[in-house]
Amino acid sequence: MAYKFFDIEKKWQAYWAENKTFKSTTNSEKPKYYVLDMFPYPSGAGLHVGHPLGYIASDIFSRYKRLNGHEVLHPMGYDSFGLPAEQYAIQTGQHPDITTKENIKRYREQLDRIGFSFDWDREIRTSEKEYYGWTQDIFIKLFNSWYNFDNCKAFTINSLISIFEITGSQSVDAACTEPMSFTAAEWNAMSEDNQYKVLLNYRMAYLSESVVNWCSELGTVLANDEVKNGVSERGGYPVEQKKMQQWSLRITAYAERLLSGLDTIDWPDSIKEIQRNWIGKSQGATVSFSINGHDDKIEVFTTRPDTIFGVSFMVLAPEHDLVKKIMNDQHRADVDAYVEKTSKRSERDRMSDVKHISGAFTGAYAIHPFTGEDIPIWIGDYVLAHYGTGAIMAVPSGDQRDWSFANHFGLPIPNIIEGADLSNGAIEDKQAVLTHSDFLNGLKGKKAIGLAIHEMEKKNVGTRKINYKLRDAGFSRQRYWGEPIPVYFKNDMPYVLDRKDLPLELPPVDKYLPTKDGEPPLARAKNWTTKEGYPLETNTMPGWAGSSWYYLRYMDPQNNHALFSKKAANYWGQVDLYLGGAEHATGHLLYVRFWTKFFNDMGQIPFDEPAKKLINQGMIQGVSKFVYRIDGTNTFISSNLIKNEKVTEIHVDVSFVNGDILDTEAFKNWRKEYKDAEFITEQDGTYICGSAVEKMSKSKYNVVNPDELIERYGADALRLHEMFLGPIEMHKPWNTKGIDGVSKFLRKFWALYHDEEDNLTVIDNEPTKEELKVLHKTIKVVQDDMERFSFNTTVSHLMICVNELGSLKCNNKTVLSELAILAACHAPHISEELWQKLGNLGSISYAIFPIFNPEVLVESNHTYPVSFNGKMRFKLTLPLDIDAKKVEAIILTHEDAQKWLEGKTPKKIIYVNKKIINVVL
C-alpha cells in the first residue's frame, strides 16, 4: 500500500499549469464569483507556515465555487513597492527592482508547491511600469476632480469651473482646504494663474503645507496608521511633528459615505468598529464667541450645545492662531513660556502625561452669546489644535476634563444640572435635567440640544455641525521605491502630466538616499524634468497607492488602453470573498473603499464597496524554545531545575527541539560558541527547554518552513493540517505534531480505493443503502461547512466519512467518485489522482459538486431526546423524511405513554418545541 504524495502532487501541479485549468474568462454564461487574497509584499525571508493560511482557505472556497458551476476569478500578484527592498538597496547599492524580482521568484516557487488554483495569467506587480502607469493615471483623475457635498459625489474639475463662472463659490458646497468666498464676477476677473491657484483648494489631490509625522530615521513622512504609540510601525523609530509641503487626498470628503457604507457589507464587526472609531463621527454644533476688545471671534465645536449656560471659561490649543493676537501684555511672559514648553514636548510625552494638568491665562475675555457675561480665555495642551476648531467652550459641570482644569486653576464651576453633586467631578450624562439655563431649564437630551441649536441659529451665533476625526490622507513619501507622482512645477505651481506621457518611469539614481539638502532620492536623478525643462515632483506615492485598486486590475490585467474595461468591471463586479489580515483595518481597507467610491462617482464601476464579504484570517504564531545559560559560564541548565541560579534565556532553533527535549548535539554544532557547552540535565539525561508563544520570526528561531513539511508529508497534508488547526479567523500557535492525524487520514483515504498491493479495488456495482447513507450525510455536512466557511470541521467530517466507508468495506465506484469530489477542495492532488484512476477524464475541477439526496436517508431514523419535567429521559425516533422543525405536536397514544412513563399516566403530554418533545407529569 503506497500513497506516493510526491509523484501525485508533482504530476497534478504540472497538469494544472499546462492545461491552464484555472483560467477564468469574462465571456462566460456562468454566474461569476470573485475570491481575492490580500496580495503579499515579497519579502526576502520567503514564506513561513503562517502565510499560506489565508491562501489555502480562499483556494478551498474557489474550488468549491467552481464545482458549483461558477466562473471563478481567483488571482494572485505582488505588492512589490515597499520599504525593505529600499533599505536593502541603501545598504548594498543593489537596485530594488532586482531584489524584488528575486524575492518574487522564490515566493512563486513556494506558492506553487502548495497547489493553489490561481489564474497566473492575471498576475500583477505594483512596481512594474505596466501597472504603476495606471496608478499614476488615477492620481491625475483625482487631481482633476472635486467633491460636491450637495449631492455627495465627486465630479471632474471642469464642472466646478463652470459653476464658478456662472454663480461663484456661494451656491455650491464643495470640499476644500480653506473656505473661500467669491462671486462669479470676481472669479471671471481673476487671472488664469489666480484661477488655477483657487482650484488647487478644491482638487481631490492637493498640495498643502501640513503637519506630518516625520520619521528622520526612515527619512520619510508616515501616515497616521503607520505610526503606533508615537513610533514608526516599521522599525519602531521616533516620529516627530513637522510642517512640510505635501500631497494629500481628500478622503475626508467621503467620511460620511465610508461610515454608512459599513452597514451594507458583510465584514467582521471588529473591522467595522475600528473603521467607525477611526472616522470618528460626532454630532453637535459650532458656536462662535466674540472677544472683548477684538474683532476676531473664537469658533468652538461642541457635542453638548445644551450646556451653553454652564460655560465658565474658554480654552485654546497652545498652537491656536488667535493666541498671539489676544493675549495681553500682563500675561505675555506666562503664555509665551507655556507655548514654548508645549511645542518642545513631543507627541509622545504629551500622551504619556495625560493626568498632569497645565495651562495659562491669556488675559483676554470672550463674551457669552446669551448672557453677555465675560468669560476668561485660557490656553491648555489638553485642547488639540488639529481636532474641531482647536478651541473649546469649557463646561466644568458637564465635562470631566473641564472640571479637572477648573478645579486645578480655581475657576468657577457653575452648576447647570439639577440635583447634581459636583464636588468629585462632572456629570457627563446627556439625560440629566438642566437647570440655571434660561430657556433650557427642565429639558434634557435631544430636546435640549435641538432647542439650544435652534436658538443659536436664531441669534446667528452657532449652527448644527458634524465633525469627523478622520483626516486627509498624506500622499507624499520621500522615498525611491514607489510610484513617481506624475506632476511638474511651472512657476512653483503643480501641473499634472498628460496621460500620453505615462508611465512616468522611475529614473536611475546613484544612491537611494536623500540628497544633502534633504531632498528625496529622486532629486538625484539626472534630467528629472519634463521635455520643456520643468522640474518634476521628487516625492513618490505611499505603499497603499498600488493596493487601493489592484482588485480592479485583476479583472482586465493586460489592458493597454484603460485601467480596465467596462465590460470586465460589469461582469466581475465586487469581490465576493476577500481574505486577509486584520492589521489593515485603518490602512488598506479604508483606502480601497475610498478609491472604490471615487471610481463609482466617475462612472467607471457600478458598485461603491470593493468587497461584499471579508474574512480576517488569524495569525499563526510561533512556539519559541529557550535554553538557559548560567551567567558567566558556558553551562546550560534544564528549565525545570532552575532555582536560584542567575541565567540568561536564549532562543534556540525549534528544529533542535523535540517536544520540550533539546537535541544537545545539534545545539553544540549550531554555533561555535556552543561547541563546548555543558548541560545540567534531568535524571534521565534529557535537557528540557522553556517555551513561549510569540510572533513567528527569523530572529526568534521559531519559523516553521512549509517546504520541509511538504517534503515530509505532502502539500495535501499541509493544507488539511493548516485548516484543521482551528477556525480560520483565530490566532493560533503552530503545532507540527498534529499533522500526523491528517497524514493518517490521507493514507486511509488512499487505502479505501486500493488493496495492499496498491491495485485499484473499486467496482461499478450497486451501492448499498448503508454506503449511500454515509455519503449523503457527508455531502450535507460538507456543504453546510463550506457555506459558512468552517473549513476545520469539513476536515473532521471527511475523516468520519472515510472511517465509516472503510468499516463498511465500500468499493462502490459512484460513492467513491463523489467522495473524491467532496475532498477535492481541501486535498486537491490526491482527489484528482483518485478521480482519474476511477476512469474519469480531465480535471476534477470540471466535475459537479454532489447533490444531496435526503431520500437516501429516509429509512433511517433521527433520534430525539425526550424529557419529563426536565428530569427523566428517553429517546423518541422520528423518520427522517419528516422535517422535525415543522412538527407542531406529537400526540402520544395511551399505550405509548404507559410504556414510556413506567405506568404513570401523564396529565399533559403534548408539549412540542421544534424537535424535542417534553412530557409533563
Place this chain on the structure above:
RNA sequence: GCCCGGGUGGUGGAAUUGGUAGACACGUUGGACUUAAAAUCCAAUGGACUUUGGUCCGUGCGGGUUCAAGUCCCGCCCCGGGUACCA
C-alpha cells in the same frame, strides 16, 4: 478609561435556531502484531462515587429566566484586540 471580541477535558477544538456537552484530532495509558523498533490495528481516556446497574457534579465566578442554558438576561473576574485628552 472607553469600544469590540473571547473564556468548554492533559492539548487544538466540535456543539449551525436554547434541546443527549466534549464530535474530530493530538497526547497519554493498556493490548495485538514484531527478535526489536518504526508503522499499523484494537481498547480506555472530564471529575467523583459505585453493589458495575448506574448515581452525582461539570462549559471563568455569583445570581436569574425556562420543562430544558456552553448558548438568553443581570452583576463580577480574567484574557486578547482597537483606541486614547476627539470637546
